[in-house]
Amino acid sequence: MRVEYINPFVEAAFNVLREVLQSDVKRGELYLKSTSMPVMGVAAIVGLAGDVEGRVLFDMDRATALKIASAMNNEELKDFDDLVKATITELANMITAQAVTKLHDLGFSFDLTPPAIFTGENMEISNADVEALIVPMETGHGKIEINVAVRERG
Amino acid sequence: MTAQTLREARNEAAESAKRTEKIDFKMISFSLAGKEYGVDIMNVKEIAKAGRFTYVPNASPFVRGVYNLRGEIISVIDLRIFFHLPAERKEEEALESLIILRIDEHVFGVIVDAIDKVVGIASSSIQPPHPIFGDINVKYIQGIVENSGKLYIILDVEKIFAPERTEDQPKTAAREPVVTEGVPDPDRDVSASFIKETLAAFRGFHVTGLNEDWFSRRFAEWKAMRKNSDLQLKEASEADQFLEGFASPCTGVLWEDDYASEVEKAMPIIESKTLNIWNPGCGKGYETWALACILRKRYPEARVKVWANDSDLLAISMAPNMVFSENVPGYYQSFMVQGRNGLVFSQAVRDSIFFEFHDVLNANTLPPLDMVICRDMLSFMSPSDQERLSSVFNEKLKPNGMVFCGANESLGEGWVAAGTGAVTAFRKDR
Numbered sequence: 121m122r123v124e125y126i127n128p129f130v131e132a133a134f135n136v137l138r139e140v141l142q143s144d145v146k147r148g149e150l151y152l153k154s155t156s157m158p159v160m161g162v163a164a165i166v167g168l169a170g171d172v173e174g175r176v177l178f179d180m181d182r183a184t185a186l187k188i189a190s191a192m193n194n195e196e197l198k199d200f201d202d203l204v205k206a207t208i209t210e211l212a213n214m215i216t217a218q219a220v221t222k223l224h225d226l227g228f229s230f231d232l233t234p235p236a237i238f239t240g241e242n243m244e245i246s247n248a249d250v251e252a253l254i255v256p257m258e259t260g261h262g263k264i265e266i267n268v269a270v271r272e273r274g
Numbered sequence: 275m276t277a278q279t280l281r282e283a284r285n286e287a288a289e290s291a292k293r294t295e296k297i298d299f300k301m302i303s304f305s306l307a308g309k310e311y312g313v314d315i316m317n318v319k320e321i322a323k324a325g326r327f328t329y330v331p332n333a334s335p336f337v338r339g340v341y342n343l344r345g346e347i348i349s350v351i352d353l354r355i356f357f358h359l360p361a362e363r364k365e366e367e368a369l370e371s372l373i374i375l376r377i378d379e380h381v382f383g384v385i386v387d388a389i390d391k392v393v394g395i396a397s398s399s400i401q402p403p404h405p406i407f408g409d410i411n412v413k414y415i416q417g418i419v420e421n422s423g424k425l426y427i428i429l430d431v432e433k434i435f436a437p438e439r440t441e442d443q444p445k446t447a448a449r450e451p452v453v454t455e456g457v458p459d460p461d462r463d464v465s466a467s468f469i470k471e472t473l474a475a476f477r478g479f480h481v482t483g484l485n486e487d488w489f490s491r492r493f494a495e496w497k498a499m500r501k502n503s504d505l506q507l508k509e510a511s512e513a514d515q516f517l518e519g520f521a522s523p524c525t526g527v528l529w530e531d532d533y534a535s536e537v538e539k540a541m542p543i544i545e546s547k548t549l550n551i552w553n554p555g556c557g558k559g560y561e562t563w564a565l566a567c568i569l570r571k572r573y574p575e576a577r578v579k580v581w582a583n584d585s586d587l588l589a590i591s592m593a594p595n596m597v598f599s600e601n602v603p604g605y606y607q608s609f610m611v612q613g614r615n616g617l618v619f620s621q622a623v624r625d626s627i628f629f630e631f632h633d634v635l636n637a638n639t640l641p642p643l644d645m646v647i648c649r650d651m652l653s654f655m656s657p658s659d660q661e662r663l664s665s666v667f668n669e670k671l672k673p674n675g676m677v678f679c680g681a682n683e684s685l686g687e688g689w690v691a692a693g694t695g696a697v698t699a700f701r702k703d704r
Contacts, residue, residue: 121630121631121632122628122629122630122631123590123591123593123594123629123630123631124594124629126587126591126631127591150587152585152631152632152633152636154633154636154637249637249639250637251632251633251636251637253631271639272628273332
């Protein structure tokens with residue numbers, strides 16, 4: 121993944137999460153991964169196209185998703201209903217959109233697809249030939265892993 | 275195929291049946307760039323003449339498009355482009371020779387120069403592939419067979435078209451270390467093998483065929499220096515001391531004028547107008563910047579692209595925005611402009627480089643390469659990873675492609691030395 125792409129994603133994730141959650145957010149160590157990986161329970165995915173091709177995946181467990189959605193809606197949500205799903209989708213959209221805006225300012229043009237959300241137990245994502253950058257984010261409500269896989273259009 | 279050629283094929287089969295008792299393997303023979311090839315007839319559904327394939331955007335260059343075969347849509351692959359062989363571009367309307375292959379449930383069309391006939395042989399007469407036939411990567415060759423005075427290279431179409439399975443990689447990796455670790459110790463000295471182990475433990479430096487020569491020389495020096503006593507490396511700093519002198523010239527700085535000119539001289543003549551260069555393990559990026567300037571000077575007409583990557587995030591993230599003070603070597607001055615904080619490389623040089631945070635042990639998505647510049651990186655990888663990467667180099671390089679490796683490294687089988695002076699380089703053996 122091009123070095124120039126890394127910071128916009130990290131910054132966008134950090135800024136948006138801190139803003140919507142109104143709490144402290146810690147960024148973990150970035151690393152690369154190419155093996156298939158388990159999904160914690162809730163995964164929002166946004167596709168990228170344009171100069172590059174790829175996707176951004178936001179992965180968290182159910183409890184974290186509920187807490188984050190509660191914090192963003194300013195009310196206590198107990199069931200994993202449509203509102204929770206829509207909120208998490210929106211979070212994915214906000215972060216990706218901010219990253220893409222930053223990239224655009226640097227001269228890279230990206231388009232994004234509408235986010236999709238996957239929920240379930242024991243899910244696994246495997247596109248093993250794609251190398252992904254993992255940005256772990258520790259929020260007061262739990263851990264979110266942002267998994268960015270983009271490559272140049274050949 | 276006409277009736278006549280079919281008849282010939284049958285005769286041919288009958289003839290060879292007389293010669294060798296058991297014909298248990300039939301193949302369709304065809305030619306690519308003047309050489310004869312064969313594919314197992316069991317994989318061939320039919321042959322056809324076809325043209326006007328429907329273009330598919332964003333597909334790999336070897337995919338010519340899709341074709342409607344009596345209602346079934348099949349993808350059409352140009353085997354010549356797949357193997358980087360010269361392919362004549364026919365006119366829009368012209369028909370191409372197409373072999374329709376069936377692999378499991380998938381049907382593919384494959385474009386070849388000309389389809390010849392059916393050849394029957396005894397499978398016992400198939401010999402294992404040998405690198406000498408190598409316009410084509412050995413891993414795609416099932417074997418070689420001789421029939422009525424002609425040599426046929428039998429392609430393993432299942433390997434070519436089977437989706438790449440990543441589980442395969444660890445398996446080969448597990449098999450290979452045996453080869454490299456079996457290198458005999460210099461002087462059969464126990465302390466030499468101890469030192470090898472400690473180098474691996476402290477610094478991840480692995481002694482294999484790649485750097486064995488250097489190790490033997492250095493070990494002799496080391497013995498003389500330590501007066502044959504106290505040879506062991508007890509801590510990391512001693513390992514560093516042992517490795518002193520291993521690094522290639524100008525590591526971690528912009529290459530000096532002399533070295534840069536030597537590298538320039540060692541670069542091959544390339545007629546292609548676009549050059550793809552890979553610089554894995556570029557570290558902080560000094561070597562990539564130097565390289566990009568040398569490439570611009572050596573190939574002023576060509577469009578150069580350098581993929582530079584490193585798995586050290588801290589080092590690589592500084593690389594794209596490097597600023598220099600006044601005292602850069604003269605070689606680069608014409609490629610630099612005054613920036614806000616000092617000298618920076620010009621936009622043209624900048625645009626030719628992609629710095630990537632990437633681990634070379636993961637999948638490398640690169641176009642066919644003209645050169646690989648990989649100095650002193652392989653030595654710091656495990657023997658199985660060394661093997662794996664050098665085969666990645668071999669696979670990604672175009673015919674006659676070159677690898678520039680570390681001053682004290684040498685690639686083994688399948689490579690021909692092509693370096694001069696201080697530059698160590700190897701050309702892919704054809």
